[in-house]
Amino acid sequence: MDTSRIRLVAVDADDTLWDCQSYFTAAEQVFKETLLPYGPPEETFARLTRRELANMDSLGFGGKAFTLSLVETAISYGASTDEIHTILQAGRAVIDLPATPLDGVVETLEALRGRYRLILYTKGDLQEQTAKIRRSGLAPLFDDVLIVAHKDESSYRRLCEANGCTPEAFLMVGNSFRSDIDPVLRIGGSGIHIPFHLSWAYEEVEEYDHPRLAKVATFKEILRYL
Numbered sequence: 112m113d114t115s116r117i118r119l120v121a122v123d124a125d126d127t128l129w130d131c132q133s134y135f136t137a138a139e140q141v142f143k144e145t146l147l148p149y150g151p152p153e154e155t156f157a158r159l160t161r162r163e164l165a166n167m168d169s170l171g172f173g174g175k176a177f178t179l180s181l182v183e184t185a186i187s188y189g190a191s192t193d194e195i196h197t198i199l200q201a202g203r204a205v206i207d208l209p210a211t212p213l214d215g216v217v218e219t220l221e222a223l224r225g226r227y228r229l230i231l232y233t234k235g236d237l238q239e240q241t242a243k244i245r246r247s248g249l250a251p252l253f254d255d256v257l258i259v260a261h262k263d264e265s266s267y268r269r270l271c272e273a274n275g276c277t278p279e280a281f282l283m284v285g286n287s288f289r290s291d292i293d294p295v296l297r298i299g300g301s302g303i304h305i306p307f308h309l310s311w312a313y314e315e316v317e318e319y320d321h322p323r324l325a326k327v328a329t330f331k332e333i334l335r336y337l
Contacts, residue, residue, distance in 0.1 A: 112322065114337060117337070120223065120229050120284065121230045121232035121284070122283075124232075125235070126307040127286045127330070128210075130211070130213065130307075132307060135174075142181050143155055145190070150188070155188070171260055172235045173206075173240070174236070175236055177202060177205060210246040212247055213330055215331030216331075217252070220253070226337070228274060230253060230254060232257050240258045267283070271298075278298045279300070281301070282302065283301075283303075284333055286307040288306075303325045303326075
C-alpha cells in the first residue's frame, strides 16, 4: 500500500486504542447466566440482540444503550428485582470500563504526532465516549477528537472536507471493517485494519482485499505503513 500522499490520519477508539468488546462479552455472559431459569442462553441472547437492533435508531451505540437493552430484555422475561440488579451492574461495568491503552498505542501515537494531522474519530454516546477518552489519557496525542453518531461515507467525506483534505490523502485506522474500513475505501481513502480478537455481530461484514488497504495484528505495526 502506497501511503506517500497521506496527510490526514484518523484513528478509531473502542477495540483499537483500548479494549472494549470484552466488557460487553462479559456482561452478555452475566445476562445469559442470570436468565437461565427463563430459557436457554441462545434464546435469551437472541432476544437481547433483537432488542438492541430495535433500540438502535433511538438510542444509538454504546454502553448506556446496551445496558437499557439488557434490562428491558430481562423485564420481558419477568426477571426478579435481584436478577435485574445483577444485570444492571454488569451493564454499568461496560459504561465504566477503564479504557487502558493497548500495548504499543502510546508509543505509536507519539511517533506519528507531528508527521500527520492526527484525529481520534469514534462513534457512540457523546458523554460516554468523552469519559473513556479522558480516562485513557490519549487526547493530548491527537490534534483533534471527534465523536459522531455514525461512521459512513458521508461522515468521512465531511471529515476530509473539514480538514481541507481530499479522500486520497486520508487514511483510517480501526478494528471494524464495516465502520472503519469499507466506507473509507468507497470514498477513495485508505485504511489500516487491526482486527480485535472479539467482535460485535452488528459490525461483522464480508471483508475483501484492496490496493489501498493493509491489515496488521497490532497497533504498533501501523508504523510499517506510516
